Amino acid sequence: MRLFRSREVVGIAADALDFALEASAETHPNEYMGLLRGEEARRVGVDRDGYVVTDVLIIPGTVSDPYSATVRNDLVPNDFHAVGSIHSHPNGVLRPSDADLDTFGSGRVHIIIGSPYGPDDWEAFDQSGEVRDLDVLDADLSDPESFFDFTQDDIDAELDR
Structure with a gap:
């Protein structure tokens, strides 16, 4: 039995990638940027x-x-599930710039999405900017709407803890 599980990022949920592709297309001609959770x-x-x-x-x-997207670091949540970043290049170039590499320090995977934002218009990189699989x-992801599925009794029970 292994005591510690691998922290390797082995894949991306299809729904998460679809969301990022759509968000990139909607943000065009500006860059899109987000952080990845796993x-x-x-x-x-x-x-x-x-x-x-x-x-x-x-x-x-x-x-x-x-030409760029900037995240306010003071608004980034302290999240143990953070695994990397994702952003778009409206010019379609699927390789990191020097500025991109400066942001690749945290996280194990960084994704660049390029115009025209189709299912194959993206590439994943490691912290050094090398292409990675x-x-x-x-994946069986929870329904985002379930976040709002609670009653006043649920709130009261949580407050009584």
Whole structure:
């Protein structure tokens, strides 16, 4: 039995990638930027060791134009599930710039999405900016609407803890 699970990111949930592709297209001609969150693969129905990217976090106050996107670091949540970053290049270039590499210090995977934002218009990189494999996986993600599925009794029970 292994005491520690792999912190390797083994893939991205298809739904998370679809969200990022759509958000990139909607943000065009400006760059899009978000942070990646992951869950243990087995928790989302993937029979592999490691983590699967399950969410793309949009950080308030992110500023973007056709050439760059900047996240306000003071608004980034302290999140143990953070695994990397994702951003778009409206010019379609699927390789990191020097400025991109400066942001790759945190996280194990960084994704660049290029125009025209189709299913194959993206590339994954490691912290050094080297291309890395990242499988697109069918993962059992919770329904985002379930976040709002609670009653006053649930709130009262939580407050009584």
